Amino acid sequence: xxxxxxxxxxxxxxxxxxxxxxDPLKLESLVAQIDDWDRFLNSAYMHGVFPLAHKAxxxxxxxxxxxxxxLKITNLEIASRNMMMTAEMLKVIKLLDENGIRALxxxxxxxxxxxHGDITQRQFSDVDLLVEKSDMYKSLELLTxxxxxxxxxxxxxxxxxxxxxxKDFPTTHTKNNVLxxxxxxxxxxxxxKKSDINLFSDLNYSCMINNAxxxxxxxxxxxxxLLLHGSKHYWERLEWIVDIDRLIRLxxxxxxxxxxxxxxxxxxxxxxxxxxxxVSYDLFNTPLKETIVSHIKSDSAVLKAKEAILLEIKxxxxxxxxxxxxxxxxxxxxxLMKDESNGWLRHYLLTLFQIxxxxxxxxxxxxxxxxxxxxxRLYRLFKLNILRLK
Amino acid sequence: MxxxxxxxxxSTVLLQCIDDETLLFNSSNELFFxxxxxxxxxxxxxxxxxxxxxxxxxxxxxxEVDNSVLxxxxxxxxxxxxxQGLLSFETKV
Numbered sequence: 430x431x432x433x434x435x436x437x438x439x440x441x442x443x444x445x446x447x448x449x450x451x452d453p454l455k456l457e458s459l460v461a462q463i464d465d466w467d468r469f470l471n472s473a474y475m476h477g478v479f480p481l482a483h484k485a486x487x488x489x490x491x492x493x494x495x496x497x498x499x500l501k502i503t504n505l506e507i508a509s510r511n512m513m514m515t516a517e518m519l520k521v522i523k524l525l526d527e528n529g530i531r532a533l534x535x536x537x538x539x540x541x542x543x544x545h546g547d548i549t550q551r552q553f554s555d556v557d558l559l560v561e562k563s564d565m566y567k568s569l570e571l572l573t574x575x576x577x578x579x580x581x582x583x584x585x586x587x588x589x590x591x592x593x594x595x596k597d598f599p600t601t602h603t604k605n606n607v608l609x610x611x612x613x614x615x616x617x618x619x620x621x622k623k624s625d626i627n628l629f630s631d632l633n634y635s636c637m638i639n640n641a642x643x644x645x646x647x648x649x650x651x652x653x654x655l656l657l658h659g660s661k662h663y664w665e666r667l668e669w670i671v672d673i674d675r676l677i678r679l680x681x682x683x684x685x686x687x688x689x690x691x692x693x694x695x696x697x698x699x700x701x702x703x704x705x706x707x708v709s710y711d712l713f714n715t716p717l718k719e720t721i722v723s724h725i726k727s728d729s730a731v732l733k734a735k736e737a738i739l740l741e742i743k744x745x746x747x748x749x750x751x752x753x754x755x756x757x758x759x760x761x762x763x764x765l766m767k768d769e770s771n772g773w774l775r776h777y778l779l780t781l782f783q784i785x786x787x788x789x790x791x792x793x794x795x796x797x798x799x800x801x802x803x804x805x806r807l808y809r810l811f812k813l814n815i816l817r818l819k
Numbered sequence: 820m821x822x823x824x825x826x827x828x829x830s831t832v833l834l835q836c837i838d839d840e841t842l843l844f845n846s847s848n849e850l851f852f853x854x855x856x857x858x859x860x861x862x863x864x865x866x867x868x869x870x871x872x873x874x875x876x877x878x879x880x881x882x883e884v885d886n887s888v889l890x891x892x893x894x895x896x897x898x899x900x901x902x903q904g905l906l907s908f909e910t911k912v
Contacts, residue, residue, distance in 0.1 A: 487838070501838060508837045509844070509851060516833045516846035523830070549835055605849055639833050 438462035439469050440743045444712055446485035447478050447671050449678055453489065460491040470499060476742075477552040477668030480504055484550070508549035514538060515548045517607040518556045519641050521572065525560070530568055531629065531644070533559040535612065535654070539645045542636050544675035552668060555599075555608040559628060562592050562613040569600060569611065576603050581790050588789060590799045594618065595786040615654055621696055626650045634683075649684045652676055653692055653702065660701035664708050664738045673705055674713040686718055703728060707735045781810065820894055822872045826865070826906045834862070845904050852903050861896055865906070871897055 442459040445451050463469055473482040483504040486492045515538040525532045534557070541551035560568050569583040579600040585591050586598060596614040601607070615626065632647040645651060655676065659669040677684065693702040707725040709715040717725075725731050784802045791805055831847040841859040843852040854862055864874045871893055878889055900906040 505837055505840070508835060509842065512833050512835050512842065512844045512851075513846070513849070516831065516844055519833075520831065520846055549837060639830075641830070 436468070436744065439465070439472060442469065443472060443476065443478065443482065443667060446473070446482040447667055448713060449674065451485045456485060456489055457491045460486070460489060466493075466496050466499075470496075470503070474503065474552075475666075477666045478671060479552060480507060480550045481671065504549075507552055511538065511541070511549050511551075511553065513605060514553065514556050514607050515638060517602065517605065517609070518558070519639060519643070520575075521556075521558065521609060522643060523641070524571055524575065525558075525564075525568055528567070528571055530560055530564045530571075532568070533628065533633065534643050534645050535559055535615070535651075538638060539636060539643050540651075540655075540672060542638050542643075543634070543645070543648075544672060544679060548638060551672075555610055557597075557610045557612060559612045559615070561629065565592070565598065565611060565613050569598065572600055572609070577601065577609070578603050582793065585790065585793050588793055588799075589796045590784060590794075590802050591786060591789045594784050594789065616657065621657075621698065626653065626692065648676065648680050649689045650692075652684060653689055653698075656702045656705035657698055659705050659708075663741070664705065665741065667712075667742065670705075670709050670712055673709040674715045677709070677715050677717070681716065686721070700728075700730065700734075703731045704734050704738075707731050708738055711735060711739065782806065820871075820898060820901075820908060822875050822890060822894070823870070824897070825870045825909045826897065826901075827869065827909075828866060829904065829907055832905050834866075843903075843905055848904050850903060852900075852905060858896065861893070865897075865900075 438459055442456070442463060445456055445459060470479075470482075473479045479500075483500040486500060487497060518534060518538055522532050522534065537553040537556050538548045541548045541553070545551060558568075566583060566586040569577075569579065569586055573579075573583060577600040579598065581598075583598075592613065594617075596617050597610045597612040599608060599610045601609075615628070626646070627650070628646065630647050630650070633644050634646065634648050634651070635642045635644045637643075646654065652673070655669065655672050659673065662669070664670055689702075690699075693699045703721075703725050706715070706717060706721060710717055710722065710725060725735075782803075784806050788802055788805045788809055791809070794801055829845070829847065831845055833844045833846070835842050835844070836859075841854040841862065843854065843862070844850070845852070861874065861878075864877055868874055868877075875890060875893055878884070878893070879886065882889070897906060897908075901908055
């Protein structure tokens with residue numbers, strides 16, 4: 430028996446707005462079925478697809494002018510903020526470059542430019558930059574000189590334990606509040622056993638934004654990263670699924686599926702990769718190779734996880750956390766069991782005893798005292814559990 | 820400033836067309852500036868040129884307008900942009 434969706438028209442309209450080529454007649458018919466526009470607008474925003482909804486609904490006569498105005502105002506706010514973050518990103522990349530630091534832009538404005546040809550068509554709330562681990566301290570020192578502040582002292586970026594167990598360091602501009610996450614890795618070691626992605630490859634992709642060349646990952650590696658990132662977050666935002674669909678549609682010619690499959694296999698993340706592709710294929714009929722389509726149609730675990738994700742989206746549970754958590758918990762178990770060879774036991778042991786960034790941020794020990802972080806970890810575990818019991 | 824003046828657009832200026840509006844953002848002073856339809860046409864010409872005279876010559880061809888009025892309008896528009904840091908004019912030594 431097929432599950433009954435509470436907000437079918439809302440869901441169908443959101444999906445149609447996100448299609449690569451949406452059908453105006455279908456849009457008109459779905460618009461007529463929407464009885465709660467507040468909920469629709471909120472969902473579009475929460476799913477990160479507000480600009481796409483605005484673009485699809487703007488020309489439709491069936492959409493009330495009041496709704497069009499609300500779409501226009503919020504879209505303008507998103508676009509203005511995107512412009513500010515993009516300008517900040519360009520300024521920072523230029524500053525780093527002038528100081529001999531190679532920085533890659535991940536997601537945010539550069540992804541919007543790659544998949545929509547426009548920095549305003551994708552919602553993002555921060556700028557993600559990737560630099561070599563050895564350039565982290567100098568990068569943050571430079572940013573501090575132009576008005577950025579971080580929650581933790583940048584001296585932590587000389588701490589080898591942090592550089593080993595962490596992956597990024599956020600910093601915010603004191604005046605315009607633009608948040609930049611500086612990454613030295615894309616994935617935490619406890620999430621990925623080994624990463625074969627060559628982050629600073631000569632094959633990296635560059636795109637032009639405001640007459641400046643901005644470097645990002647090689648597009649196959651970018652796709653792999655987005656697939657993993659989305660799966661880790663249960664594909665709870667439609668925006669992430671749109672990213673996958675558009676990237677494959679528009680850049681299929683430069684994505685080497687054999688290399689991508691091998692990387693996924695070697696990194697033991699095949700399940701997550703196939704899950705992301707399955708969701709994108711289901712919602713947007715993403716053009717995939719026959720071999721991939723037959724795999725995702727025959728892998729029962731992928732199909733089960735995909736259905737759990739679609740149920741979340743179709744029921745609009747992004748706005749209903751209580752309902753959402755139940756099935757997301759099950760999905761978490763599926764994800765853990767599939768791609769981590771020792772399953773949930775390994776995951777929970779690592780979660781418990783592996784040193785975390787927050788353990789390091791408690792005190793910046795000199796590198797030769799780094800084994801003491803295990804004691805801090807135990808202390809924090811004890812403290813957290815005692816607090817929980819109380 | 821006159822039609823002979825030469826200018827550059829600072830790299831801190833970002834342009835974006837959103838719906839029927841053209842927005843300029845200058846990251847050096849964090850200010851947004853909205854252009855009307857004619858302003859957007861003039862900005863596009865400015866982005867492809869470096870002198871006000873070239874813009875004047877191009878606009879004379881396109882629009883039926885009194886030369887002195889056009890000249891004053893271009894200089895006034897360029898002045899406004901310069902005040903917002905959206906254009907930098909070369910200073911003669």
